[in-house]
Amino acid sequence: MKQQEFELILKEYQTPAYVFDLDALTRRVQRISACLKKAGIDLCYAMKANPFLTGALEPLVERFEVCSPGEFRICEKEGLPMERLVISGVNKERKDISRMIEREQGRGMFTVESMQHFRLLSECARQAKVKLNLLVRITSGNQFGVDYELAKQMFRERESYPELSLQGIQYYSGTQKKKLSALEQELKMLDGFCREVQEDLGVTVSELEYGPGLFVPYFQSEPKEHLEELLEELMQMIGRMDFSGKITLEMGRFLAAECGNYLTRIVDRKENGGQIYGIVDGGIHQLNYFGQTMAMKLPFVQHISAERDAADAPADADPAQTCGYGEKEGADASNAEQECAPAKREEKWNICGSLCTTADVIVKQYPLTDAQVGDVLVFQRTGAYSVTEGISLFLSRDLPKVLFYSQKGGIRLVRDRLETDSINSAGG
Numbered sequence: 001m002k003q004q005e006f007e008l009i010l011k012e013y014q015t016p017a018y019v020f021d022l023d024a025l026t027r028r029v030q031r032i033s034a035c036l037k038k039a040g041i042d043l044c045y046a047m048k049a050n051p052f053l054t055g056a057l058e059p060l061v062e063r064f065e066v067c068s069p070g071e072f073r074i075c076e077k078e079g080l081p082m083e084r085l086v087i088s089g090v091n092k093e094r095k096d097i098s099r100m101i102e103r104e105q106g107r108g109m110f111t112v113e114s115m116q117h118f119r120l121l122s123e124c125a126r127q128a129k130v131k132l133n134l135l136v137r138i139t140s141g142n143q144f145g146v147d148y149e150l151a152k153q154m155f156r157e158r159e160s161y162p163e164l165s166l167q168g169i170q171y172y173s174g175t176q177k178k179k180l181s182a183l184e185q186e187l188k189m190l191d192g193f194c195r196e197v198q199e200d201l202g203v204t205v206s207e208l209e210y211g212p213g214l215f216v217p218y219f220q221s222e223p224k225e226h227l228e229e230l231l232e233e234l235m236q237m238i239g240r241m242d243f244s245g246k247i248t249l250e251m252g253r254f255l256a257a258e259c260g261n262y263l264t265r266i267v268d269r270k271e272n273g274g275q276i277y278g279i280v281d282g283g284i285h286q287l288n289y290f291g292q293t294m295a296m297k298l299p300f301v302q303h304i305s306a307e308r309d310a311a312d313a314p315a316d317a318d319p320a321q322t323c324g325y326g327e328k329e330g331a332d333a334s335n336a337e338q339e340c341a342p343a344k345r346e347e348k349w350n351i352c353g354s355l356c357t358t359a360d361v362i363v364k365q366y367p368l369t370d371a372q373v374g375d376v377l378v379f380q381r382t383g384a385y386s387v388t389e390g391i392s393l394f395l396s397r398d399l400p401k402v403l404f405y406s407q408k409g410g411i412r413l414v415r416d417r418l419e420t421d422s423i424n425s426a427g428g
């Protein structure tokens with residue numbers, strides 16, 4: 001997004017706020033989907049990455065991975081047909097499954113996370129007199145899915161469950177995977193499973209739903225992404241598999257991260273022990289950069305200066321050069337800004353949030369030029385997980401606004417600032 005767009009937002013809306021750039025989202029998902037299409041592979045959005053984007057992604061992906069009754073209700077509100085949902089995740093409850101099955105007459109796809117799940121799905125399907133499509137999740141060595149052998153057993157015993165149609169398998173082993181060789185190992189294992197089921201049991205596995213957990217560079221020290229090349233390599237790996245059924249790639253972060261901006265304002269500045277501390281009105285409860293360690297890594301941040309009075313200018317700044325909002329980083333500096341360039345004074349800031357904990361350090365030693373209280377920092381690539389995964393109820397701070405931006409639709413408030421004291425108190 002350009003500087004002017006952030007300026008417009010800041011004129012109308014207070015920080016902290018998330019701004020999801022739907023044009024950026026569309027461009028990215030179209031690029032990804034184009035690579036997958038060449039190999040005949042479908043795309044599934046793991047909506048846990050950012051449920052707000054579910055509606056925007058409706059025309060862009062084939063499926064949605066839904067992991068809770070709440071996520072399901074979001075899909076209902078967005079009018080997504082059941083046929084496009086994969087009801088995934090542990091602890092599927094009888095009442096939720098029954099409701100879905102009865103209402104949707106067994107449409108959609110359900111994952112199996114355990115033997116108990118398998119039986120529950122069978123009972124619900126029998127009761128509703130429908131046939132359910134299932135994917136058996138194979139574990140990657142944690143609480144999710146079932147062991148390879150148990151998965152095989154489910155395929156072996158499938159005839160005892162005529163109300164269940166075992167379509168295939170689901171696999172996801174983790175996120176931010178840098179090494180394609182790790183993905184190749186996983187694909188080989190899954191290919192082997194399908195081959196064994198075919199050879200030993202005479203059953204064709206027709207679907208593979210695979211979450212590759214692709215890496216998104218969040219920090220300046222990380223290598224730049226080469227999206228098409230990366231996906232081309234992944235497609236080649238998939239092409240080397242014997243498996244010839246339908247393949248769907250489940251992705252969350254890789255689709256959603258890039259479109260997100262988290263806007264937070266510097267509300268205080270101090271120097272303690274020679275260190276500059278900038279307190280912002282957001283914090284780590286609303287911002288989540290996977291892999292950030294001790295706030296040492298520098299994320300991508302756009303610095304937007306607030307309107308300055310001459311009196312606010314730093315002592316060594318040229319008073320004639322004070323100006324309005326001005327972007328210091330990013331590629332969109334306008335002519336007007338160049339004419340009104342601020343004095344250059346780079347300092348290393350420790351950017352801390354508003355929580356009453358020493359843990360609330362977003363980034364240490366971030367170089368900012370002529371930064372002052374009132375300026376806004378735009379933390380980029382925050383479209384995945386930040387909006388929901390943070391400890392946002394800690395300290396009873398308000399939940400930030402959520403805004404959508406697109407060139408056609410302009411700026412749209414989709415969730416207003418929300419007070420959390422009623423959620424966090426016995427008074428309700």
Ligand SMILES: Cc1ncc(COP(=O)(O)O)c(C=O)c1O
Binds near residue numbers: 046212253
């Ligand atoms: C089953 C499943 N699929 C896909 C994803 C999305 O992962 P990522 O955001 O790394 O793409 C997750 C994330 O937890 C998951 O649990």
